[in-house]
Amino acid sequence: MKNILHISILAYLLALTLPDEVLAQTPSDGLMMDRGQICFAALYTHDTWDEYWEGTLKRTNGNIGTLTRQTVMPMFAFGLTDRLNVIASLPWVRTQASGGQMRGVSGFQDIGLWVKGTAYNNTLGSGTLSLFGVLGMTLPTSDYLEDYAPFSLGLGCPDFSIRATPQYQLDMGLYVRGTAAYMIRGNATIERDYYYTTHGVYSDQVDMPNAMSYGATLGYWLFDYTLQVEASYDGLNSYGGHDIRRQDAGFPSNKMDFTRAGLFMHYFPSFFPGFGIVGQYNQILTGRNVGQSTAFTAGITYQFGLWGAGETVNTVN
């Protein structure tokens, strides 16, 4: 009973955690490391929302107030060859709510590994046309509880993705890029063996919906390729899953959709070769079973040659 009635409280729980999407900027960008080049990044993201979509109904919840999700993400990318990179990341996440009496949580989320290749790269007119392909996976690392919306650190399931990213960049530095990825998700394992979605399930396994992410970016290299700025529009569509019912808590297998706009900059100070400073802003525009989050990211990058003949600064296709 008791819990049962948690009525209220519960309402709050909705999960908004999208491992591949929130943090994996690099796998979807248009940059490649040359052979032997390695790049470290350390990023901090501050993400908050005070409204969310319960199914398609946008609402607030006094028992959540504002949900804050802070993420610290070390990431590295390495050039196996000029045309084949590997990328890895391991975010550490902390969540807390300003309202209600539920404990926030913190811990390592999902380790991500990606292999990114240049499938095509040729001059076209006064620019370069490229196509990048990425295979990736994320796997939960710690024993975090995914059945703890909206605080859960992640979706708690393995996620395999395949991504294609075409880009056309003019020699003068302006570029457009598209990206689309299909994500195949394995089951999440929760800590109870009965739950109700649109029907009862007698299992601790949760069949997670697959998803498609997509995006379009307009970018520009300024000041002799020392400042990269981008504006983007992207989104996520889940295939399958179910809506949060009225005043119910969120659940890992909810159908999570959103569209989002973002701004991004990456500055490479010429007086400090190898270093870069990253800033990013993302705003969810529309959604379903997600919070309308506003996220700011700041971070630094450092790139250097481990071997090979690569340059020491960014490599632009």
Added chain:
Amino acid sequence: MKKITILPAILLAFATILLFQACDEDLPTNYSFDPYEFSSLDENGGQWVPNLLTSSSQIGIPAPTDAGSAEFQAELAALKTLSAQLTGEQQAAVDYWGGDGLIRWNEIARELSAKYNLAPAPNADGSYPAPDPANPANYPLFPFAHPPYSARAFAYWAAAQYDALITTWHYKYQFNRPAAFNADGSIKTHLPLNDLPGYPSEGAVIAAVSKDILSAMYPLEKDYIAQKATEHQNSLMWAGMSVASDITGGDSLGRAVGKVFRMRAASDGMKFAQTPKPVSDSIRDDAQARLGWHWVNQETPPRPVGITPLYSKVKLWCVPNVESVRPVGPPAPNSPDFQTAANELNDVLDNLTNDQRKIANFWSDGLGTYTPPGHWNRFACESIVKNRYNPLRAARVLAYLNMAMQDAGIACWDAKYYFHYPRPIQAMPGFKTILGTPNFPSYTSGHSMFSAAGAEVLSYIFPADAATFQNYSEEAALSRLYGGIHYRFDIADGNTSGKAVGQYTIDRMKVDGGE
């Protein structure tokens, strides 16, 4: 042009993905078991003592046609054709219902509990709407199947089944008309056979009682339930188990018994349990005057009335009155005993182990679930299958289990509003939980009472598994401490009181003739 280099990798990835998808089997939506041969028939079951009916012959049914009559022979011939060749859909229905279908209907009752176990959302102005039984489809839908509501729904469903099946056994052996497959061995059957007389059909009785009670408890599901009942009764013919008149007789018996139980439900006090605010406030003020403290809902916006403040007045099944099992009472807030309990809570939650977290979640049985009574029904069904109980004996298990759990709920709610004790999040400033705190006072823990009462009954019936049930009960109770929503004294005293409720139920069971 090395554009080909990543192609092998892509192909490999697709292969991995396909493999992964192939492993993605459907998750179980019900309990998987094979229909079984009964371990006993309880031929004297018609002499057992019903709980609500005055006797096993209070409800009358028409005498069936004679086994040698032309009518019965015609029914046998029709059945023979019907069961000779099944469509895939018919076979699936036979497999699903497995004959009497008692376990399946229990699952349906659990499913409805979970589906309707959602609290009303607040209005824009911070007030809360309430479900209206007269307009069940208006939001918030009726019912809000919280634990008191669900415990009562389970109890009526199970107790009605038991009385109906005692009556069924009475007529089966009074009329003693052989089951179809025993009357005509050439009828193709699709389920394990038994020597129970065929009229009336126990499966048809169970379907009719389920339809009657569950439709009353979950009025918006009337059509769904009716469709299930029709499929169930048809499946008995597809399986070659019952002729049409067995089913007609069982259906009318089931409906008549359902009506008797619905009449009890209409006047059992439940309609007054969810009080208006002035009544709720007066209960609170009385507690404040008597005890010097009171519970306050901590949600935002605050819910003005807790869950069913007058559930304590709902009619009990086996316990004489709530005072007979009322616990001793909690320590005063901020007394040394309270402080000890509060310190323990702080300590546990600040150093929660993964095992403790898992226990809290496993037993949470909260909103959107079948509630703790549903969890115990699940255990009972597994034990019924394991012991291959016939439906009469199975209904006996479920009836006493669920009467005990509703009595436990009634007694628990008496303690909750009599002692009106603040929850940890109210009494311990800044304290945070990992489970949502329910909308009613703290003392005693409902999980503890439901589980202790349920475990007592199941341990008595299935002594070989008594240790398991007692462990479950203790773990379910402690899970509330790990979740941060109950003090240890809520749990300890709830456990004592729940066991006392279970004993009253067992005392009734001992003299019902089914030992």
